[in-house]
Amino acid sequence: MPVRVQPGDFDISSEIHALRSGRSDVGAIASFIGVMRDFNDGSGVTELTLEHYPGMTEKSLQGIVDEARSRWPLQDALVVHRIGRMLPADQIVLVVTLSAHREAALAACAFIMDYLKTRAPFWKKERTPAGERWVDARASDDDAAGRWQPGEAA
């Protein structure tokens, strides 16, 4: 199961262990954990609620993973994204990529995060001292996803 959406927390060691299990051809494991900060866009944040679009979420994440696997020689890849309420320092998202070589694992991990940030239907609502607010998308996230387009790839 390379894609999961869940309210509960995850453990990176357990996830990597499960992905690697039984394989001795893996040379590189790249991973990324997105974490809730207690500060965003100029003010303190005490709580975060993650809404998503059930059905499309899984489909879009799977599409992103499939796209990564078509671009790099990955042996496996995993995306775990949490939904619901979270507190500062909570883990939000995990991406893991396995390859024989580090370049593929690291590039695919960055690619999946960039695409997830602009394509996967998740929305964050923050609780701040001034009340609740929906997080605005960052223009830099669109730029980051754009760098993987044909003709602009590194």
Add this chain to the structure above:
Amino acid sequence: MPVRVQPGDFDISSEIHALRSGRSDVGAIASFIGVMRDFNDGSGVTELTLEHYPGMTEKSLQGIVDEARSRWPLQDALVVHRIGRMLPADQIVLVVTLSAHREAALAACAFIMDYLKTRAPFWKKERTPAGERWVDARASDDDAAGRWQPGEAA
């Protein structure tokens, strides 16, 4: 202690937990694990011995981490590199970077690995069915480190 050289194994969850401990401003944790493959350069590999240059190893790893911290807004960074005998599927190296933003964490993690591959004094000796052999450096590793030079940065 952002740099360690040790014979023993490591656990990525424990290392990340120790780095994050007490912080709620971390937004992104990028990591990389290098793993021993059972196949390299056209033949099976049953055992690996990692030799290093005590003193210079720690100094060069620390220099690489310092360089990464001067280039990106990192909150912390860790390199753990094992030495001695290893078997297929054993973990060899761990790099973890912490930042408020994913771009910095991911780029710094890739940078540290590229520099480690070309600057840190480690040498691998493989045991294969045909006997022991020293691993040759890959020209592509020099290329990878070169892409961080001034004027060529992405």
Add this chain to the structure above:
Amino acid sequence: MATVEILYFARLREALGVEREQLMLPAGVGTAGQLRAYLASRGGTWQTEFDPKRPVRIAVNQDLAHAGDPLADGDEVALFPPVTGG
């Protein structure tokens, strides 16, 4: 006669006070972009939220769609702000 199921998410769902609706497409509404314009024509908050200057994303059958993409009977159409996960 084409009927579509429309879903609203996040800020859009809260602002409109609607989570989902079934809509029989009026004459002249055959694409994702035309549907958006039609919803804006409802006036009030609808007009504000679907103003052409607002960044609204549209998915048809759970795939991101462009304004010119056609709608068909039974389609699931979702409208939402730019995503902010990860």
Add this chain to the structure above:
Amino acid sequence: MATVEILYFARLREALGVEREQLMLPAGVGTAGQLRAYLASRGGTWQTEFDPKRPVRIAVNQDLAHAGDPLADGDEVALFPPVTGG
């Protein structure tokens, strides 16, 4: 009179059969590159391993050095093949 401590690592250590030596620098040997050339002049395996075409790295006092870098009394000089960690 400058004396340096020379260390050999990995394939180089095995091929030469030497792990370390103290060397009083002969006249005309004042840089990392000149030391390498001097070691090659010992002939046999030394000449093979330090042939200018072979990729040998030199560190002086635990920093990677260039051929032109000067050597001083008490320096720790290490010679080794390109590194292959990670």
